[in-house]
Amino acid sequence: MVGEGSDCKDSMAKLKKGPWTREEDQKLLAYIEEHGHGSWRTLPSKAGLQRCGKSCRLRWTNYLRPDIKRGKFSTHEEKTIIRLHALLGNRWSVIAAHLSKRTDNEIKNYWNTRLKKRLTRMGIDPATHKPKSNSGQSRQHADLSHMAQWEAARLEAEARLARESKLPLLHKLSSVAPPAPPRHMAALPCLDVLKVWQSSAIPSCFFRSAASCSSLESPTSTLNFSCSSSLPAPVAANEIVAAETEGNMDISYPPYDVYSSNYDCAFSQDSGMRGDLVGEMEESKVYWNHLLNLVSSPMMELPTL
């Protein structure tokens, strides 16, 4: 394997490293604006840069790209990161795909330097998103946790699709088959985890305990995701992805789940920023109702095995 990394290493003698200068930025910008980036490997020489292609790509994707939002993260963005991290673990690129205009590197940095510490201060384990002292599990909890895993797979697929296509997704997605669920989940209602999230009747400890299903745990997340890469792309929320692509819509999460009830409270105390929570709740309800309608449509019905 000889990747961009090795490419950098092999020609280390003549290639520059370290912080980029304004001149280098201008060269890279000018070249990409005129020719597009095409092959990153050959770009540096064409653009007159003494950098490896990988360095150019990183500089472009993390800093120079015109559609990057910089600066302070909003409370809404923070919550979205935390909730997606609870589902996805350290899948920064997937999380970034759901936070329009933020780069995975920025989100990763933000998580590592701030959010992780804040959660720790709040008594929440940032790796598992569980309160430090917690116990108890049941078959039902395991099912829910597994459904959360399923939802995580869907989120990842959405992110992938959003990345892969700038075209209106409705047409493209209609040809993609929905994923086959794990065998033991087939009898369960379709994506009940979403309904649980929507239901204020479910005690918060319920989902919290679901997250403790030990057989599903991974080093970085409550959820083991080992099967995700082999899954076909779930395509339930195609319209949402399209809306996200076109209109920079952030995905909101309903404020009823255990994470929300903990986080919302803690954030209001911790950061002093309550925000328009009511409006956000309404917005979340609308989004999730829409999503539930989509996943209940024939296209997304899970096959019984």
Add this chain to the structure above:
DNA sequence: AATGATGCCAACCGCCAATCA
């Protein structure tokens, strides 16, 4: 004012998966 500790973030590195020839 000096100095050490801590926070922050841009950039690098190594690995992996997809693609190509």
Add this chain to the structure above:
DNA sequence: ATGATTGGCGGTTGGCATCAT
């Protein structure tokens, strides 16, 4: 089918800025 190439990802680091003593 296989090996080479490329792009992308996540973890880590280096260095500057800020804070605390």
